[in-house]
Amino acid sequence: MNSTPGQESESLVSVRNLYRYFNVSGGWLDQISISKGKMVRKVEMVKALNGINLEIEKGEALCLVGESGCGKTTVGRTVMGLLSPTRGSVHYRESRIDTLDRKGMLPFRRKMQMIFQNHHASLNPRKTVAKTLLEPIRFHQPELSLPEQRDKVASIMESVGVDAGWGARFPHEFSGGQRQRISIARALIVDPEFIVADEPISALDVSIQAQVLNLLMEAREERGLTYLFVTHDLSVVEHFGSRVAVMYLGRVCEVGQVGEVFSEPRHPYTQALLSAIPKVGGEKRRHVKLKGEVPTPIDLPSGCIFHSRCPHAREICSKEAPELVSAGEWTDVACHGVRENWF
Amino acid sequence: MALLSIRNLEVVFPLRTGTIPAIQDVSYDLEEGERIGIVGESGAGKSVSAFAILNLVSQPGYLSSGSIVFEGQEISNADDETMRRIRGNKISMIFQDPMMTLNPVLTISTQMEETLLAHTRMTREAARSIAIEKLRAVQIPSPEKRLEQYPHELSGGMRQRIVIAISLLTDPRIIIADEPTTALDVTIQAEILELLLALCNDYRMGLILITHDLGVVSQISQRILVMYAGRIIEQGNTREVIASPAHPYTRGLVGALPEMTRPGRRLNQIPGTMPSLQSIPTGCPFHDRCSHVTDLCRSHRPDLVSGSRRAVACHHPLTG
Ligand SMILES: Nc1ncnc2c1ncn2[C@@H]1O[C@H](COP(=O)(O)OP(=O)(O)OP(=O)(O)O)[C@@H](O)[C@H]1O
Ligand SMILES: Nc1ncnc2c1ncn2[C@@H]1O[C@H](COP(=O)(O)OP(=O)(O)OP(=O)(O)O)[C@@H](O)[C@H]1O
Ligand SMILES: [Mg+2]
Numbered sequence: 001m002n003s004t005p006g007q008e009s010e011s012l013v014s015v016r017n018l019y020r021y022f023n024v025s026g027g028w029l030d031q032i033s034i035s036k037g038k039m040v041r042k043v044e045m046v047k048a049l050n051g052i053n054l055e056i057e058k059g060e061a062l063c064l065v066g067e068s069g070c071g072k073t074t075v076g077r078t079v080m081g082l083l084s085p086t087r088g089s090v091h092y093r094e095s096r097i098d099t100l101d102r103k104g105m106l107p108f109r110r111k112m113q114m115i116f117q118n119h120h121a122s123l124n125p126r127k128t129v130a131k132t133l134l135e136p137i138r139f140h141q142p143e144l145s146l147p148e149q150r151d152k153v154a155s156i157m158e159s160v161g162v163d164a165g166w167g168a169r170f171p172h173e174f175s176g177g178q179r180q181r182i183s184i185a186r187a188l189i190v191d192p193e194f195i196v197a198d199e200p201i202s203a204l205d206v207s208i209q210a211q212v213l214n215l216l217m218e219a220r221e222e223r224g225l226t227y228l229f230v231t232h233d234l235s236v237v238e239h240f241g242s243r244v245a246v247m248y249l250g251r252v253c254e255v256g257q258v259g260e261v262f263s264e265p266r267h268p269y270t271q272a273l274l275s276a277i278p279k280v281g282g283e284k285r286r287h288v289k290l291k292g293e294v295p296t297p298i299d300l301p302s303g304c305i306f307h308s309r310c311p312h313a314r315e316i317c318s319k320e321a322p323e324l325v326s327a328g329e330w331t332d333v334a335c336h337g338v339r340e341n342w343f
Numbered sequence: 344m345a346l347l348s349i350r351n352l353e354v355v356f357p358l359r360t361g362t363i364p365a366i367q368d369v370s371y372d373l374e375e376g377e378r379i380g381i382v383g384e385s386g387a388g389k390s391v392s393a394f395a396i397l398n399l400v401s402q403p404g405y406l407s408s409g410s411i412v413f414e415g416q417e418i419s420n421a422d423d424e425t426m427r428r429i430r431g432n433k434i435s436m437i438f439q440d441p442m443m444t445l446n447p448v449l450t451i452s453t454q455m456e457e458t459l460l461a462h463t464r465m466t467r468e469a470a471r472s473i474a475i476e477k478l479r480a481v482q483i484p485s486p487e488k489r490l491e492q493y494p495h496e497l498s499g500g501m502r503q504r505i506v507i508a509i510s511l512l513t514d515p516r517i518i519i520a521d522e523p524t525t526a527l528d529v530t531i532q533a534e535i536l537e538l539l540l541a542l543c544n545d546y547r548m549g550l551i552l553i554t555h556d557l558g559v560v561s562q563i564s565q566r567i568l569v570m571y572a573g574r575i576i577e578q579g580n581t582r583e584v585i586a587s588p589a590h591p592y593t594r595g596l597v598g599a600l601p602e603m604t605r606p607g608r609r610l611n612q613i614p615g616t617m618p619s620l621q622s623i624p625t626g627c628p629f630h631d632r633c634s635h636v637t638d639l640c641r642s643h644r645p646d647l648v649s650g651s652r653r654a655v656a657c658h659h660p661l662t663g
């Protein structure tokens with residue numbers, strides 16, 4: 001796996017050969033059908049993750065991008081221990097954490113925080129904002145005095161652009177973007193080492209985005225905070241990320257240093273993705289359209305998972321799944337065509 | 344005559360801590376086939392101004408004044424029956440949060456079929472085939488299978504595409520879309536924007552698009568409205584406004600884009616935060632964050648003054 005240039009790497013989180021399936025065949029009775037006079041049981045699985053490997057180094061911001069439904073949230077939730085893997089493992093420093101129970105997970109809970117994509121579900125509607133923010137401090141840092149706790153809440157609210165006077169209000173009394181800032185504040189308040197941020201700023205307007213991104217970048221510089229950052233906004237990736245992993249149908253198809261991937265995308269999917277970025281004020285960019293539709297993760301294509309939509313696919317692509325191999329100085333790509341230089 | 348004509352909308356929220364004027368004096372027209380983009384600071388009133396059109400402002404908020412004329416008919420005081428016929432039929436709304444549209448305990452097929460059957464007389468089979476057609480239009484793979492699933496079994500982006508498919512079911516005259524593509528990746532976003540664009544062109548459908556993505560606005564809408572602290576502070580042709588913003592807030596917004604700064608550098612922020620709607624300062628609501636502030640700005644609120652194509656609420660609009 002490639003690392004950030006010029007730095008001795010120290011892996012903080014590693015995800016090894018991760019698989020996660022979801023059973024979607026419904027109840028036992030739904031699974032039974034009669035075929036040619038025989039009873040058959042059919043189990044259908046959504047194959048959300050299909051062998052993901054990621055090394056997240058201390059202090060880096062690894063961005064995860066890819067088509068909707070490709071498994072980004074599932075990676076984040078599995079890393080956080082909110083979902084257990086079907087196969088594979090998750091490690092935090094030297095500890096394997098995916099097999100821990102609630103109690104075993106406790107020491108990691110404060111170090112690892114998640115900002116959820118669905119911030120409506122993540123804030124308790126019956127708690128005021130001040131209460132939502134005080135609770136994690138009380139739980140994780142009981143040594144702080146009450147005034148210290150209050151100060152901390154006030155300063156974190158200010159830093160995410162939330163008016164301190166809002167403390168007495170409930171989540172439903174805020175706009176979408178205001179609520180999202182509150183959930184960001186909640187993740188930052190316990191001084192974590194590692195944050196999984198699932199679309200943390202996509203509900204925010206540009207000026208607040210800038211404010212929150214600056215805040216997250218400062219936390220990274222000053223406290224060495226490490227991020228797994230899921231986003232659809234590629235201009236944010238380019239600005240904020242140190243490395244980027246591009247996913248397609250539960251696999252990583254390209255991973256590398258942000259500057260390199262953006263200036264020279266190698267995987268055909270990455271090329272299509274980068275061409276679809278809407279340009280501010282500018283002319284419409286020629287957007288590389290992919291043929292066909294996204295295959296369903298219930299019946300994964302054989303061979304390379306992308307072959308049915310790939311403009312460069314050859315016979316081997318439908319037969320053999322390409323491995324992630326080094327393709328540029330700081331980039332790994334899983335593509336037969338890139339490895340063998342067809343295009 | 345405009346398809347939709349909105350004049351002086353005002354929505355207030357009476358709260359324990361005092362009454363919040365969420366939007367004030369919001370006026371604009373939407374022509375057939377026209378695409379308008381609404382941008383602005385989080386909390387500025389973009390969603391509320393859209394909800395108000397369909398009488399969907401959440402409790403305890405209400406439309407305290409203003410007029411809304413749709414296809415020549417005043418609907419701001421329409422009865423529930425009339426609103427039900429318009430809402431989700433002639434005017435569809437795509438919400439920022441897909442779970443506001445989707446019922447978590449019903450399958451997608453039930454929800455889509457019920458929507459159709461509520462507005463049109465047809466068989467369940469016919470409704471089902473329209474549902475499948477619309478799911479295809481928003482690029483949902485294996486729609487027949489997805490129809491049988493529940494919302495929590497779908498990814499965030501898939502849920503949003505289903506909501507968009509639902510909004511298209513009845514071939515509406517206007518779609519009001521509140522951050523419709525925020526949860527989507529750029530390739531699907533591009534497809535959906537193209538789909539909306541085609542609907543506007545082919546069926547003269549009007550589109551009101553709320554988004555904070557200036558790239559999306561540039562690509563989709565002919566006209567842009569910029570909101571701040573509950574009011575429209577600038578409006579005009581999208582390209583022109585983005586290329587040369589006249590209001591200092593709009594300029595700050597464009598300047599805060601990541602594209603405007605080298606990677607890894609601190610992004611430009613607009614100093615300060617938007618005032619709480621309960622304590623909007625006197626004069627221009629933006630004055631304490633503005634680098635061009637004068638005494639006039641502190642004492643008098645500027646009206647939205649329209650030139651030929653551009654309107655701006657600023658005593659000292661920027662030029663060039
Ligand atoms: N149910 C409510 N009770 C009290 N205040 C509310 C309620 N709903 C909205 N508001 C207030 O009305 C104002 C406008 O909210 P609105 O949701 O329209 O903002 P927005 O511009 O859509 O922001 P965002 O970009 O974050 O979605 C906000 O300041 C918000 O706090
Ligand atoms: N609880 C569940 N039951 C069944 N299927 C699920 C469940 N959670 C996720 N999935 C499926 O797993 C796949 C990956 O979903 P995931 O939410 O990780 O996607 P994502 O990349 O985060 O997408 P988005 O960008 O739209 O948020 C999808 O096909 C989704 O339908
Ligand atoms: Mg997701």
Ligand SMILES: [Mg+2]
Pocket residue numbers: 175176177389390391439521
């Ligand atoms: Mg909103």
